[in-house]
Amino acid sequence: MEVGRQSVFSTFGAEAAALASLTWWMVAGAVVIFVAVAVLMILAMRARPNALTHRGGMRLVLWAGGVVPTIVLLTLLVVTLPQMRPLRATPGDLRIAVQGEQFWWRVRYQPAGAAAVVDANEVRVPVGRTVVFRLTAGDVLHSFWVPGLAGKMDMVPGRTNTLVVKATKAGRFRGRCAEFCGLSHALMAFDVIAMEPAAFDRWLASRERVAPAVAGRGARAFAAYGCTACHAIGGDAAARWGSIGPDLNHIGARTTLGAGIMPMTRANLVRFVRAAPAVKPGARMPAYPHMPAADAAAIAAYLETLQ
DSSP states (O other): OOTTTTOTTSOOBHHHHHHHHHHHHHHHHHHHHHHHHHHHHHHHHHSOTTOSOHHHHHHHHHIIIIIHHHHHHHHHHHHHGGGGOOOOOOTTSEEEEEEEETTEEEEEEEOTTSOOEEEESEEEEEBTSEEEEEEEESSSOEEEEOTTTOOOEEEOBTOOEEEEEEBOSOEEEEEEEOSOOSTTGGGOEEEEEEEOHHHHHHHHHHTTSOOOOOOSHHHHHHHHTTGGGTOOOSSOHHHHHTOSSOOOTTGGGOSEETTTTEEOOHHHHHHHHHHHHHHSTTOSSOOOTTSOHHHHHHHHHHHHTOO
């Protein structure tokens, strides 16, 4: 994993940058107060008996207990309040619906005036544009958290929460579920890829088409083992959004497998196809212990063609 891919101090979003700045200002204020108290304690321990007169004591209380804390707190208030202002969304902003499942992520892009694009376990955002995330859950409580982009937001079944973000630099970063949601909670991650606007537009347009696949043994095995009952490949976006398992359209172009827990390789695909619950305990995808290794390899090869 790259250094800083999942860190609140490695920001690539406007809100995360504001939160980091706010944190440092609060730390600075706390350090000033701590140092002042420590100095007073040292002076008190070294002072001669009866060195502090009544008038001096009152002056100390006035400055240390009133004037200095007021100045520190007022400075923090003036500096940090503007950073707490939320980003504003407009009707033309890109909407991305993300739904948490056990233990993966449904993703649907809804650009203004264009058809929806369904994906899974990976989120892409354009740099410099405001993006509105609409977050919900399909089973239990989840929490959407991309430390470098914005703060945490709960995902609650039957409720839609909104998170407005703006990426400020391109790169690949990591997000994860921050609410315990079952046995594989720790194995529920995803990549967030911030792209330059033109590159993002090209990518989104390419995802509107159905990924061409090579027909053959893998495609036949995929259908014979009932994989199409849970996984959709292309077709109507609304129908694919309601499928039981992750959408597999363009799965071969993804860089990770199993919601960000392993690289997208032929060997990992074979392993996941045959024994998903062994890779992700509690996952709803059934195991196929009776599946011959040759069939699993054929299905994996077929999935790799879905570019």
